[in-house]
Amino acid sequence: MTDSQIDDMIREKLALKEQIDSLEQHLSKQIKEKKSLFKTFIVFKNESKEKKDKYMENEIDLEKKIKELDNIICKVGQSAQIVLMLTKPQAFYDNTHKQALGYQNLFYLRKAQRIKPTLYDGVVMSTHVAMPVIDDEETLILEEESR
Structure with a gap:
């Protein structure tokens, strides 16, 4: 091999090495971006789970209040019925x-x-x-x- 061929091979090797370095940098950027997106996904998932739990608790509380109010209405209706029955036999x-x-x-x-x-x-x-x-x-x- 001649010196010119060796120089060409060294240049090609350097060009390939630069290309590999740029691809590695690009890949590391994508990996960092993926990790950050995954972290934000986990945060949003946890927030949505907390909101869902909060809404479920609110729904359960509202159902309890509805039952209590229904019981109160029934008792009021029953007492009115009892009063009517006692006053007008x-x-x-x-x-x-x-x-x-x-x-x-x-x-x-x-x-x-x-x-x-x-x-x-x-x-x-x-x-x-x-x-x-x-x-x-x-x-x-x-x-x-x-x-």
Whole structure:
């Protein structure tokens, strides 16, 4: 080999070495960038998990409050119903005439009173004729089957 060939090989070797160095630098930059992105990903993942846990706790608290409020509403409704029952004793079913006298569920009574309050002031009841309820075997059999 001649000196010119050796010089060419040394130049090629140096050029390749520079190329390798630049690729190594580029690769190290990408690795650092990947590590930083992975760290931010982990931070965001932890934050989202914390937010999710916080929202779940809030949801559970709200559900507990809803149950408490429902219990309060039921108790208030029950106490109003009890007061109404104690102040106005009424039989639901009149055995002498075999007819129903009122509503079994007071919610429906209140709803009907709101729709037509004049029917429930006590004056109109004296003018209406009571509808008889027929208690024959077929009616009783149908009632047992429906239960």
